[in-house]
Amino acid sequence: MAIRDLSQLDALHIDVLKEIGNIGAGNAATALAQMLNRRIGTAVPNVKILDISEADRALGGPETPVVAILAELYGDIGGIMMFVVGKSSAEQLLRELLGGGNADCLNMTELERSAFSELGNVMVGSYIRAIASLSGLRIKMSVPAVTCDMVGSLLTVPVAEIGAVSDRILFIEDDFAGAADTIPADMLLIPRLESLNKLMNSLGISL
Amino acid sequence: MNQFITVSISDMKIASSPAAFVTYALGSCIGICLYDPAAKVGGLGHIMLPHFPEDGPEPQVNRYADTCLPAMVAQMERNGCLRARMTAKIAGGAKMFEVADDVGFGNIGARNIAAVKSVLQQLQVRIVAEDTGLNYGRTVYFYTENGVMVVKSFARGVKTY
Numbered sequence: 098m099a100i101r102d103l104s105q106l107d108a109l110h111i112d113v114l115k116e117i118g119n120i121g122a123g124n125a126a127t128a129l130a131q132m133l134n135r136r137i138g139t140a141v142p143n144v145k146i147l148d149i150s151e152a153d154r155a156l157g158g159p160e161t162p163v164v165a166i167l168a169e170l171y172g173d174i175g176g177i178m179m180f181v182v183g184k185s186s187a188e189q190l191l192r193e194l195l196g197g198g199n200a201d202c203l204n205m206t207e208l209e210r211s212a213f214s215e216l217g218n219v220m221v222g223s224y225i226r227a228i229a230s231l232s233g234l235r236i237k238m239s240v241p242a243v244t245c246d247m248v249g250s251l252l253t254v255p256v257a258e259i260g261a262v263s264d265r266i267l268f269i270e271d272d273f274a275g276a277a278d279t280i281p282a283d284m285l286l287i288p289r290l291e292s293l294n295k296l297m298n299s300l301g302i303s304l
Numbered sequence: 305m306n307q308f309i310t311v312s313i314s315d316m317k318i319a320s321s322p323a324a325f326v327t328y329a330l331g332s333c334i335g336i337c338l339y340d341p342a343a344k345v346g347g348l349g350h351i352m353l354p355h356f357p358e359d360g361p362e363p364q365v366n367r368y369a370d371t372c373l374p375a376m377v378a379q380m381e382r383n384g385c386l387r388a389r390m391t392a393k394i395a396g397g398a399k400m401f402e403v404a405d406d407v408g409f410g411n412i413g414a415r416n417i418a419a420v421k422s423v424l425q426q427l428q429v430r431i432v433a434e435d436t437g438l439n440y441g442r443t444v445y446f447y448t449e450n451g452v453m454v455v456k457s458f459a460r461g462v463k464t465y
Contacts, residue, residue, distance in 0.1 A: 240405055250331030
């Protein structure tokens with residue numbers, strides 16, 4: 098049986114996705130630590146399947162300003178991954194990446210935008226490498242696009258764009274904790290359903 | 305002051321004066337405000353996609369322009385509105401992300417705008433104001449007292465239509 102909707106995933110499927118989230122977050126933390134040149138730990142990621150409206154509540158309400166870094170996935174797995182960071186945490190990240198400055202994400206410079214795009218490359222890349230090495234599937238990603246706006250206006254885009262049949266998304270909640278402070282960040286994975294079926298099959302899990 | 309009626313994603317509501325609506329953070333989605341100034345009845349719909357799919361497992365009428373709008377017009381008519389008096393104000397349909405190596409990505413906003421306009425034309429409802437396209441999120445307030453639509457965004461501040 099092929100799944101047609103994320104709500105058809107059972108506990109086993111969620112566990113598999115959690116494990117992927119775990120490995121992906123571990124890889125991402127290592128990559129982030131190298132970029133920022135400091136220690137970064139991760140909490141165990143929380144994997145949930147949420148409606149868009151629940152997801153924007155989880156992120157502070159629909160009008161909360163966030164920076165979203167979005168990459169399209171191609172190859173054996175199609176879909177969209179989005180890395181979401183609250184505006185002030187994102188600005189703190191920018192200061193670390195670029196060595197100071199007074200960043201305002203609502204008025205990003207080209208340099209700031211490409212710093213985020215590179216960050217997205219590293220973070221999303223870590224996740225897809227985790228998925229790829231577990232499943233043996235080939236996955237490629239686009240150059241990440243970066244936008245700062247109301248979280249609600251950004252979350253609907255991947256769902257609308259892949260013409261998903263329901264408003265549910267896979268929500269991987271990660272906190273990246275450094276020595277001094279925690280960077281709350283969330284990773285959203287919106288797979289095309291046929292890709293999710295392929296992924297589960299390649300891991301030897303029947304649906 | 306009004307207590308706002310919240311219209312969520314893939315949702316549609318009708319109310320009469322002095323009710324006011326809000327729908328938050330439209331990106332590529334579109335908010336459609338229909339109004340009959342004589343009956344002082346208004347409706348707000350928040351659609352996400354242009355066309356109702358043939359075989360969706362969860363048929364949600366208000367998610368799609370071509371099913372939400374006819375239902376909205378019919379419900380307004382049942383509430384004493386006349387089609388000939390109805391006007392529409394629309395907002396949203398932005399392109400929120402520019403994916404460098406995929407020019408087709410993000411066109412859903414433009415397709416939503418086109419679908420909303422063509423469905424409204426078929427329904428013979430005039431569009432009297434629009435704040436659509438470009439690349440930023442919008443929150444829409446709509447007042448049934450006077451038919452005013454207010455659009456709020458980080459990019460442009462507050463605009464009244």
